Structure formats: structure tokens, C-alpha cells
Amino acid sequence: MQAADEVPFITTPDHVTLSMLELAGVGASDHLIDLGSGDGRIVITAAKRFGASGLGVEIVPDLVARSIVTARQAGVEQRTEFRVQDLFTTDLSAATVITMYLLPEVNLALRPRLQQLAPGTRIVSHDWDLGDWLPDASRTIEVPDKPVGREKLSRLYLWVVPAQVNGVWCGTGAQQRLQLTVRQQHQRFDASLSRSGEAALNLLGRIDGTRLVALQGGAAAASPWLWVAAGAELHLAQTGDAAWSPAGARFVRAPESGCPAP
Ligand SMILES: C[S@@+](CC[C@H](N)C(=O)[O-])C[C@H]1O[C@@H](n2cnc3c(N)ncnc32)[C@H](O)[C@@H]1O
Numbered sequence: 001m002q003a004a005d006e007v008p009f010i011t012t013p014d015h016v017t018l019s020m021l022e023l024a025g026v027g028a029s030d031h032l033i034d035l036g037s038g039d040g041r042i043v044i045t046a047a048k049r050f051g052a053s054g055l056g057v058e059i060v061p062d063l064v065a066r067s068i069v070t071a072r073q074a075g076v077e078q079r080t081e082f083r084v085q086d087l088f089t090t091d092l093s094a095a096t097v098i099t100m101y102l103l104p105e106v107n108l109a110l111r112p113r114l115q116q117l118a119p120g121t122r123i124v125s126h127d128w129d130l131g132d133w134l135p136d137a138s139r140t141i142e143v144p145d146k147p148v149g150r151e152k153l154s155r156l157y158l159w160v161v162p163a164q165v166n167g168v169w170c171g172t173g174a175q176q177r178l179q180l181t182v183r184q185q186h187q188r189f190d191a192s193l194s195r196s197g198e199a200a201l202n203l204l205g206r207i208d209g210t211r212l213v214a215l216q217g218g219a220a221a222a223s224p225w226l227w228v229a230a231g232a233e234l235h236l237a238q239t240g241d242a243a244w245s246p247a248g249a250r251f252v253r254a255p256e257s258g259c260p261a262p
Contacts, residue, residue, distance in 0.1 A: 007102050009038050009063065012126050016141055016154045017045050023139060023158045024097045024122040026050045033057070033095040035087040035102065035110070040067025040080070042099050047076035052097070057085040092117060101126035119163035119229060120209030129157050133186045136160050136208075162187045162207035163229035170259035175249035177262045180227075180234070182212075189214070193225075193244070196262055201244070216240055227251075 012020065020042065026032060028051030034042045037056025044067070046052040058064050067082040083090075092098065092113060098121065100107065107128045114123055114130070127149075129135065135157040143154045164184070171178030177196040182189050187207050191214060194200035203225060205214025212227040212234070226238040234251040 007036055007106060009060065010101070010148060011038055012042060012101050013143055013146075013154075014041070014045070016126065016143060016156070017042050018049070019139060019141055020099055020124045020126060020156055021046055021050055023137060023156055024099070024124045026052050026097055028052060030096045031055070031094050032097040032099060033090070033092060035090070035098065035100040037067060037082060038063055038101075040064075040070055040082055043067070043080050043082070044071050044074050044076055046097075047071070047079040048074050051079075053079040054081070055094075056080070056082045057087050057090045058082065059084065059086060096121055098123045099126075100124075102128065104128045107131075114159075115161065115164070117161045119161055119207075121161040123159045123161065125157045127155050130159065133159065136187065160187075160209050163210050163212070165189065165207065165212065165229060165234065168254035168259065169234055169251035170254045172250045172252055175251075176260070178249060178251070179254075179259045180251055195244070201241070203240075214240075 026046050030052040032043060032046045032052050032054040034054065034056045037043055037058045040056050043054035043056040046054050056067055061084045064082045064084045071077045071080045098114065107125060107130055111130050111133060137158040139156045141154045141156065142152060144152050146152045146154065165182050166184040167182060169180040169182065179194050180191055182191045189205055189207060191203045192200040193203060202217055203214035205212055210229040214225045216222045223240040225240040227234045228237050232252065236247055236249040238247050
């Protein structure tokens with residue numbers, strides 16, 4: 001086991017658990033993984049109150065055994081699973097929601113793996129953030145009987161995993177003359193869109209899961225441009241300037257040699 005051995009067993013109070021699940025917008029189509037699931041309450045509540053399926057991974061076998069009994073008593077044993085397993089070696093790819101109540105250094109150690117999750121996956125952390133990967137939303141909740149910390153407060157943070165789009169993209173087919181260069185910083189990006197032989201357009205935008213919304217020069221009054229990340233492609237769904245390429249253009253990552261000459 002790695003550093004998370006140091007993470008003590010402290011439960012998330014029930015009203016905070018509900019708030020975490022609400023913040024993530026958990027629903028019946030979600031599969032939630034709680035990293036360090038303790039007595040299983042987050043997974044069990046997600047299944048019982050929101051109809052989600054879930055997996056809890058926990059290194060303390062007694063807590064896993066207790067979680068399985070509680071899930072059965074709550075009538076959600078079909079939709080829940082608990083495993084004695086190290087969170088650092090757990091396959092997270094099936095998750096649509098990740099929850100965690102760990103420690104700052106453990107969150108940071110997990111961060112590279114969280115960033116590789118499918119775009120749109122929601123991550124909710126109790127009390128600790130992810131460094132300079134700023135959250136999309138946060139909440140502060142009063143917890144008068146909190147056993148740790150001087151402030152009797154819990155902080156909740158939500159991230160929606162953004163598509164990883166940093167780099168150069170080339171238009172395909174009839175749009176071969178287009179080149180999109182994206183510089184991404186987590187959910188924010190700036191980009192230049194060029195059409196051979198013309199001055200490039202500068203765009204500033206945000207990434208919400210698979211959706212890249214950008215404004216020309218960041219101007220609030222301008223019409224937004226919209227790309228949707230679909231697998232290995234970026235699809236231009238809406239242009240912010242009628243004089244520019246038609247919506248529907250598809251972009252693929254540039255090879256090492258750069259975009260092919262049209
Ligand atoms: C603060 S408790 C949170 C429990 C539960 N998620 C909740 O919010 O009520 C953190 C849990 O992580 C578990 N843990 C620590 N290191 C772990 C590891 N490497 N893999 C899996 N679980 C771990 C601890 O045993 C503890 O039960």
C-alpha cells in the first residue's frame with residue numbers, strides 16, 4: 001500500500017454524504033466508486049437514495065465486511081460491491097462518479113489518474129482539493145460535531161473531468177485547410193484557429209467534459225464557438241463567425257510532422 005495507509009477511518013456525516021451526492025448530480029445511470037470507502041455509507045446512500053450502482057474499495061477488511069452487511073440490510077446488495085483493495089491499484093475506468101475523503105497528499109498522488117478518466121466523469125472530494133486543478137463548484141457545510149479540525153465545517157469540491165485536448169489539431173476532408181492549436185490548463189484553454197493563408201483567430205474558452213466552448217478574443221458579446229470531443233476527434237458543432245468554416249468540420253490530432261499541406 002502507498003501513502004494512503006496514513007489515511008484514518010473517519011466517516012463522512014450523513015448530511016454531508018447527501019450533499020456530496022447532490023453536488024455530483026448522482027442518478028440511476030451512474031456508477032460511483034468511493035476511494036477508501038470506510039463503512040460503505042457513500043456507496044450505500046448513492047444506491048439507496050439515488051438508484052446508482054457503486055463500488056467501495058477499502059484496505060481494512062473489517063470495514064469491508066461491515067459495508068457488505070449494511071448494504072444487504074439496506075436492500076442494495078445487487079447494486080453495490082465492496083472490495084478489500086488498495087485505491088491506488090483500483091481500475092477507475094468504469095466510474096462516472098468518484099468520491100473521496102482522503103488527505104491532501106493522497107489527492108495529489110491520485111490526480112494524474114483522475115485527469116485521465118473519461119471526460120465528463122465527476123469527482124467529489126470531502127475537505128481536500130486537487131491543488132491548482134481548480135474545482136468547477138464547491139460547498140461549505142456546518143458539521144458541529146466534526147471530530148477533526150478546529151473549524152466545524154466540511155468543504156466539498158466538484159470537478160468535471162475535461163477532455164484532454166492540448167496540442168495541434170488538423171481539419172479533415174473539405175476542411176483540410178484548418179488548423180486548431182489548443183493550449184489547455186485543466187478546464188480552461190486558449191486556442192488559435194487558422195485557415196491557410198489567413199490571419200489566425202484567437203479564442204478563449206472553457207471545457208465542460210466533452211464540450212469546448214470558446215469566444216473570439218474572450219469577448220462576452222461575441223457568439224460562442226463549440227467543439228465536441230468525440231473519441232480521438234474534435235467536431236466543430238457551432239461557429240462564432242459566419243465568415244469562417246462551416247460547423248461540422250472534424251479535426252484529428254496532428255502527426256509529428258504537423259498538419260498535412262492542403
Ligand atoms: C477518512 S476515511 C473515509 C471513509 C468513507 N469514504 C467516508 O467518507 O465515510 C478514509 C478511508 O480510506 C481508507 N484507506 C486508507 N488508505 C487506503 C488505501 N490505500 N486503499 C484503500 N483504502 C484506504 C481508510 O482505511 C479509511 O477507511
